Amino acid sequence: MTIKIAVLGAGRWGIHLVRNFLENPQAHLVAVVDPNPERLEALRSRSVRAAQSRYQFDESIVLATDWAQVRELPGLDAVAIVTPATTHYTLIADALQQGYHVLAEKPLTLYPAECLELCHLAEQHQRQLVVDHTYLFHPAVIGGQTVIQKGILGDLRYGYATRTHLGPVRPDVDALWDLAIHDIAIFNTWLGETPIKVQATGNVWLQSGLADLVWVTLTYPSGFQAYIHLCWLNPDKQRRLGVVGSQGTLIFDELSTKSPLSIQHGSLDQSGNRFTPVNQSHEVVNIEPGEPLKQVCQHFLDCVSNNTTSKVSSGWVGAHLVQILRAITESLEQGGVPVTVPDPLRF
Structure with missing residues (x-):
């Protein structure tokens, strides 16, 4: 057809x-x-x-x-x-x-x-x-979901993402609406859950009412929290997202010249009041090529x-x-107060 x-x-x-x-x-x-x-x-x-x-x-x-x-x-x-x-x-x-x-x-x-x-x-x-x-169709995101589902990272602790560049600056939405949706979608997919509470703060420099810099905190039902840094007024271009677990960190670095997806293995061994790094290694996760x-x-x-x-x-x-972005916007407009995300419309 x-x-x-x-x-x-x-x-x-x-x-x-x-x-x-x-x-x-x-x-x-x-x-x-x-x-x-x-x-x-x-x-x-x-x-x-x-x-x-x-x-x-x-x-x-x-x-x-x-x-x-x-x-x-x-x-x-x-x-x-x-x-x-x-x-x-x-x-x-x-x-x-x-x-x-x-x-x-x-x-x-x-x-x-x-x-x-x-x-x-x-x-x-x-x-x-x-x-x-x-990004939901990106081989690295699909591969990362498999890594987390296998429990390779141990107990999941927190996540972080940075999405910065110097333009393009959109006139119809702010940096939050332009950029955050990618990282939220990835976190949701990797975790298999969606945020129940959000917080955000930001700064406006270029266009009245449209934030150029936004800091976001997502809180999930499991207690996992993800922190996102967004800016389209930063020459230090980054496209990096990580999920930290008790046994290692899964890293999706879109701009990496070696591989976009990797695991930094490692944990801490406790002896009394001393903590020693152990089992440290770097592993490249092989992914299928494709646009x-x-x-x-x-x-x-x-x-x-x-x-x-x-x-x-x-x-x-x-x-x-x-829905999630609208809740984040509400928090941003109120100077960072926590806002509850409504239940999903439907899945």
């Missing part, structure tokens, strides 16, 4: 979706929508480039500056929405009502009530709503082909992550 798909948004991330759908034989890219005519012209005038490949842009692909121009294209099956978060609700709702399956960039929307409505709308129209939480976004696109196409709900990144998963 070949799925006819339109991509809404040809910016920094959207262009990668265009490339992946052009490459996938199960997909037939029929339209690209972007309000910027120059981006569209760039698509038409040259091929879409990947690291080692070029994908020729077919002349039959419709290029449009507005969704209204393509929303009734004959035979259209699905849309990928890669537009500012503030536009998601309206576009996703309209696409579902038109009978299209939807792959949406994270976050699903900015408000839990809107997410809930979209999930119900997808069910009502028997269409699939999948959220592009790319996570390619896996996202394939997963979406499979969900559409079989008309089955995603078990990895459904609209419901995206909705609960929005």
